[in-house]
Amino acid sequence: MQFASRTERIDPFYVMEMAKTAQAMAREAVHTREQMIFLNVGEPDFTAPPLVQEAANRAIRDGRTQYTHSLGLDALREAVSHWYSQRFGVNVPARRIVITAGASAALHLACLALINAGDEILMSDPGYPCNRHFVSAAEGVPVLIPTTAEERYQLSHAKVQAAWGARTRGVLLASPSNPTGTSIAPEALSAIHDVVRTHGGLTLIDEIYLGLSYDEAFGHTALALGEDIISINSFSKYFNMTGWRLGWMVVPEAMVPVVERLAQNLFICASTIAQHAALACFEPESIALYEQRRSQFKARRDFFIPALNALGFTVPVMPDGAFYAWADCAQAAQKLGVQGSWDVALELMRRAHLAATPGRDFGHAETAHFVRFSTASSMAQLHEAVARLRRELA
Numbered sequence: 001m002q003f004a005s006r007t008e009r010i011d012p013f014y015v016m017e018m019a020k021t022a023q024a025m026a027r028e029a030v031h032t033r034e035q036m037i038f039l040n041v042g043e044p045d046f047t048a049p050p051l052v053q054e055a056a057n058r059a060i061r062d063g064r065t066q067y068t069h070s071l072g073l074d075a076l077r078e079a080v081s082h083w084y085s086q087r088f089g090v091n092v093p094a095r096r097i098v099i100t101a102g103a104s105a106a107l108h109l110a111c112l113a114l115i116n117a118g119d120e121i122l123m124s125d126p127g128y129p130c131n132r133h134f135v136s137a138a139e140g141v142p143v144l145i146p147t148t149a150e151e152r153y154q155l156s157h158a159k160v161q162a163a164w165g166a167r168t169r170g171v172l173l174a175s176p177s178n179p180t181g182t183s184i185a186p187e188a189l190s191a192i193h194d195v196v197r198t199h200g201g202l203t204l205i206d207e208i209y210l211g212l213s214y215d216e217a218f219g220h221t222a223l224a225l226g227e228d229i230i231s232i233n234s235f236s237k238y239f240n241m242t243g244w245r246l247g248w249m250v251v252p253e254a255m256v257p258v259v260e261r262l263a264q265n266l267f268i269c270a271s272t273i274a275q276h277a278a279l280a281c282f283e284p285e286s287i288a289l290y291e292q293r294r295s296q297f298k299a300r301r302d303f304f305i306p307a308l309n310a311l312g313f314t315v316p317v318m319p320d321g322a323f324y325a326w327a328d329c330a331q332a333a334q335k336l337g338v339q340g341s342w343d344v345a346l347e348l349m350r351r352a353h354l355a356a357t358p359g360r361d362f363g364h365a366e367t368a369h370f371v372r373f374s375t376a377s378s379m380a381q382l383h384e385a386v387a388r389l390r391r392e393l394a
């Protein structure tokens with residue numbers, strides 16, 4: 001069978017491939033003393049708060065399960081709008097908010113709405129791999145720009161300016177970023193957006209970890225910069241609802257009908273049950289729980305990153321958000337007698353029963369000697385992970 005050439009531009013998502021291997025090893029090792037610790041997939045170990053679960057049950061029981069409007073439930077769009085004003089002090093009218101099946105569908109819709117064949121989109125290397133594939137799937141060309149620890153692994157206005165060419169259509173940023181957990185400072189973001197505006201381009205920003213910030217200097221939404229920013233977001237991370245498949249994006253008003261037309265045809269709507277449930281995310285009781293969990297994520301970061309550094313898994317920049325550790329594994333590779341992050345990840349799974357993700361997913365520049373650990377597991381699991389790493393690397 002012959003497949004479309006666009007499929008060749010989409011690499012496997014190695015996080016998921018590695019997760020399959022980890023699951024298979026965990027099944028084989030089911031009778032052994034050590035259970036696999038999964039620090040490979042970036043999802044909170046928490047589940048949706050009780051009020052959210054009850055709201056989902058109520059929606060099912062009451063039969064409120066028909067399709068919704070393609071842009072999402074009005075009440076949910078209003079609730080998201082209210083969250084932006086309460087928490088971030090930014091006025092984002094509900095009419096500019098589009099509810100989607102996770103950030104993934106939002107990214108897909110945004111790329112389809114804005115990118116023509118051959119348009120180049122600038123993004124940071126390392127970065128979340130699927131983002132470049134959303135660009136490719138829309139026949140665009142992702143241009144990965146290597147970034148350094150000194151730059152907090154983020155693009156700068158100077159780099160965007162230098163890379164801008166005749167075919168450049170815009171930038172796709174992520175703040176806080178996956179895999180580094182680092183954000184773009186508001187002034188730096190504003191300077192990038194100015195360069196993009198000068199060229200008449202597009203600023204898209206993936207803000208899926210918005211809310212999960214541990215440093216006052218960051219944790220702002222790019223939407224404060226103006227109506228021409230396109231921000232992608234989700235209920236997956238701060239709201240602990242990965243498998244519910246619910247997200248949103250904020251777009252300029254003129255883009256709403258275009259996205260609506262695409263969403264009507266491609267998705268009809270996001271899950272109705274998840275939408276009804278998500279309304280309860282914004283209840284004070286749920287927000288209080290999310291904030292408690294945010295402190296737990298911070299405590300995990302504060303324990304795990306220094307512990308990794310002490311073991312020679314150097315994390316060049318302390319993450320200010322999200323729940324990842326982007327660690328240089330060159331020293332560990334030497335100690336384990338292997339080469340490159342892929343083999344380090346395999347050896348860690350075999351010897352320490354610890355699953356991490358090799359850097360290769362996240363770009364090309366330095367990714368061969370970096371691994372990503374997710375710190376979204378319990379403190380007990382993180383302590384155990386450190387003990388096992390110490391044992392194997394001693």
Ligand SMILES: Cc1ncc(COP(=O)(O)O)c(C=O)c1O
Binds near residue numbers: 177208
């Ligand atoms: C930066 C980034 N963007 C988008 C996504 C996709 O998230 P969703 O579950 O909302 O589709 C992820 C998931 O890990 C991510 O890390």
